Amino acid sequence: MDRASDVAWRSIDRVFRARIGRLTAGISPVGLSEAYFDWLGHLWMSPGKQAQLVEKAWRKAGRIGLYWMQCISASNPSPCIDPLPQDDRFVAAEWQQWPHKLIYQNFLLHQQWWHNATTGVDGIDKHHERVVEFVTRQLLDVVSPSNIPWLNPEVSTATIKQGGLNLVRGMRHFHEDWLRLVGGRPPVGAEQFKVGVNVAVTPGKVVYRNRLIELIQYSPTTDDVYAEPVLIVPAWIMKYYVLDLSPHNSLVRYLVERGHTVFMISWKNPTGSDRDLGMDDYRELGIIAALGAIDAICDHRKTHAVGYCLGGTLLAIAAAAMARNGVDRFASITLLATLVDFTDPGELGLFISESEVSFLESMTWEQGYLDTHQMAGAFQLLRSNDLIWSRALRSYLLGVRPPMNDLMAWNADATRLPYRMHSEYLRRLYLDNDLASGRYKVGGRTIFLTDIRIPIYAVGTEKDHVAPWRSVFKLHHLTDTDVTFVLTTGGHNAGIVSEPGHKNRSFQMATKNTADRDTDPETWMTTAPRFEGSWWPTWQSWLARHSTGRVAPPPLGNMAIGLAPIADAPGTYVLER
Structure with a gap:
């Protein structure tokens, strides 16, 4: 009776927090308040810091006053402060x-x-400091002169030239976007990219299906293929076809055309009935089940496994668990923009604290999953200037729709996350960092990344806000095998979808053996050679070197044991909304 009563009262708490979460976009007001109280309390106890801030305020007032006088007396004085390298809000000639x-x-x-006020305060918890600095920066971005029509010269010029028609179009754009948002429809232009029509069109068959995945086997295009097949494990928070976008930038097509037998996991878009699917289910029903089907189709040959983002983290867990149990199934592992050490997950880590995780758990507990809008909002905040304010400026103030491309359309095609799995990966990986700390258990046994002895190819991207490359680099220190590390230009998605011929692409690459574990990322960055172009050809050559030769292409599926093709690629799970 007492236990039932406790569950009932806790359910009331969860429902209450879930209702608040819908008003706060999933941000815990308690966690945010705690961070600001920590900052204000320690700032109050730091009279030296307060005096320094007063001095800085006077000095900055003097600098802007001097600059004002120079603007009056000189035609083009040098600016008194330069924007940060990634800040392009004021680059237009009108701002000068x-x-x-x-x-x-x-x-x-x-x-x-x-920035000076919110950082460098003695005694404040470092996580709280980063939260306060980040949130304050977001609030300042809201009132940036670039977002205020009468202060933005680009908007003023366009309004005068067009007689205000830009603002009329902007209102129409805002109204259309709002209707699409509340109606759960994709952004304008995304309908141009249809899965199975002009994206995700590499020919293949669904050769296996369970309640969580469809396994796609792509049709060969060469007379013979490398003996070892390639299994790609995408992140389960988005649809798989980021690696099979348009034909010109499809990583899948690139591999198939060079003689690789490629399999792809396509995750189901979970509903409330899948609320109890956990990390072990994603490993067993995903990677392990896929390997079983590939074994039957490819005559039990070893597999080159490729994991992207959290799919790579899950792959590393599966590989370590298999190595601990003496199972030798992989020829190599490739990890794309993948974290295995979550000590510093970048600005995404600002949303991960005990208060925030508990708050998110209440929201997902009520509905059984984390929905796509809640997840998309968090990722947009990480790059608010690029993903929110610059788009709002162009669409609503200048009246110009930014062009849609295949990557942007894919980015709007997210999946839900089951309650249990979302809670487990936030707690076990982000909050407790169990995998890197040697506490992660699979089947009751603790697993260790050092048990992985096969070659690893890891890719980090320079502008990654989801998996910062210096954190991805920590893989060097957590494994006892050869690691070939690539640092490529671009961000979390664009750096991976980096086909040959893509403009302004370059990468650094170096291989560490088991004796080079002490290399730090800054030293690596200054010593690793740089190459122009895409990293894809280098990786494909690496896969070829770790293969054992060429054989006849395997059949699509294996009808003899019940693995007959079920449907044409891209399958049905990827189409679920």
């Missing part, structure tokens, strides 16, 4: 004219002062 150059210089000085 009076009075707009004074306005944006004043804003940048204020932004710099607030």
Whole structure:
């Protein structure tokens, strides 16, 4: 009776927090308040820091005053502060004219002062400091002069030239976007990219299906193939076809055309009935089940396994568990933008604390899953200037729709996350960092990444906000095998979808053997050679070197043991909404 009563009261708490979560976009107000109280309390107890901030405020006031006088007396004075390298809000020529150059210089000085105010306060918890700095930066971005029509010269010029028609179009765009958002429809232009029509069109068959995955085997295009097949494990938070976008930038097509037998896991889009699927289910019903089907089709040959983002983390877990049990199934492992050490997951880690995880658990507990809008909002905040404000400026103030491309359309095609799995990966990986700390258990046994003895190819991207490359690099220190590490230009998605011929692409690459575990990322970055172009050809050559020769292509499926083709690629799970 007492236990039943306890569950009932806890259910009330969860429902209450879930209702609040819908108003706060999933951000825990308690966690945010705790961070700000920590900052304010320690700032109050730091009179030296307060005096320093007052001094900085006077100095910045003097700098902007001097700059104002120089603007009056000189035609083109040097700016008193430069934007950060990634900040392109004020690069247009109109911002260099009076009075707009004074306005944006004043804003940048204020932004710099607030950065000084929210960092470097003695005694504050480092996580709280990063939360306060991040949230304050987001609030400042809201009131940036680039977002205020009458302060933005680009908007003013366009409004005068077009007689306000840009604002009329912007209102129409806003209305259309709002209707699509509340109706759960994809953004404007995404309908141009249809799965199975002009994206995810590499020919193949679904050769295996269970309640969680469809396994796609792609049709060969060469007379013979490398003996070892390739299994790709995408992240389960998005649809698999980021690696099979348009024909010109499909990683799957690239591999097939070079003689690889490629299999792809396509994850089911879970519903409330899947709420109890956990990390072990994703490993067993996903990777292990796929390997069983591949064994039957490819005559029990070893497999080159490829994991992307959290799919790579799951692959590393599966590989370590299999190695601990003496199972030798992989010829190599490739990890694309994958974290195995979550000590520093970048700004995404700002959303991971005990308070925040408990808050998110209440939201997902009520509905049985984390929905796509809640997840997309968190990722957009990480790059608010690029993904929110610059798009709002162009669409709603300038009246110009940014063009849609296949990668952007895919990015809007997310999947839900089951309650149990979402809770487990947040707690066991992000919050407790069990995998890197040697505490992660599979089947009751602790697994260790050092048990993995096969070659690893790892790719990090320079501008990754989801899996920062320096954190991806920590794989060097957690394994006792050869690791070939590639650092490529681009971000978490664009750096991976980096086909040959893609403009402005380059990468660094170096291999460490078991004696080079102490290399740090900064030393690696200064010593690893740089190559122009895409990393794909180098990786494909690496796969070929770790293969044992060429054989006749295997059949699509294996009808003799009940693995007859079920459907044409891309299958049905990828189409679920």
